[in-house]
Amino acid sequence: MYDPKRGYPVVVPCVLYDDLVSAAEWLTTVLEMRQVVRAELPGGWVGHIELERAGSIILLGRRGGESAGANSVTQVFVDDVATACGRAAGAGGTVLEAPADRPWGVRQALVTDLEGQRWVLCEHLRDTDPADWYGTVFGPVPG
Template sequence: MYDPERGYPAVVPCVLYDDLTAVSGWLTEVLGFREVVRAALPDGWVGHIEVERDGFIILLGRRGGPLGDTSSLTQVYVDDVAAACERATSAGGSILDEPAGRPWGVLQAVVADPQGQRWVLTRHVRDTDPADWYGRTLGPVPG
């Protein structure tokens, strides 16, 4: 899971909302997406949903938190997250979240380009069981 070498998209738009369940329902009903991953805490709070259509993934995330009023960002898989961060800052960007391992088996950092758009630089590190991070797979996920 989350491995571009096995078919997970190398570029994934991440759109941030207050009510992920509602927007997932809308995307399913109106645009023909299907929900493939959902991460919800035991109390029902949903923090992450992935929807898929024709091999294309959109990640739905929670608005707020460390990203403030950001409404979207784009996840891009790279071979070396630290080197990509260095290139980003050398080219006038800034690091908003230093490279760190995530429970879902990736190394990630968040950078802003010179005009303020946010990019999640990601590298697949290992496969994980979604249950380990309160996720569950609802259908086949590319990669």
């Protein structure tokens, strides 16, 4: 899962919402997308939802934190997150969140470009069982 070498998209738009469940319902109805992954913590707090259509993924994420004030971020898989962060800083960007390994099997960092657009840099590390990070898979996920 989340491996671009096996078909997971290299570039994934992440649209930020306050109410992810309502947004997912709207997008599945209007754009005929299908929910493929949902990360829901005990107590019903939904951390993110992934929707798929024709091999493309849209990630629905929560507003707030380092993305406060933003409506979207773009997730891009790279070969080495730390190296990409160095290139971002060297080219005038800002590293908002240093590379860190996540329970869903990727290393991630958050950077901004020259105009403040946010980019989540990702590197696939290993496949994981979504149940380990409160994820539920509803159907086939590319990669």
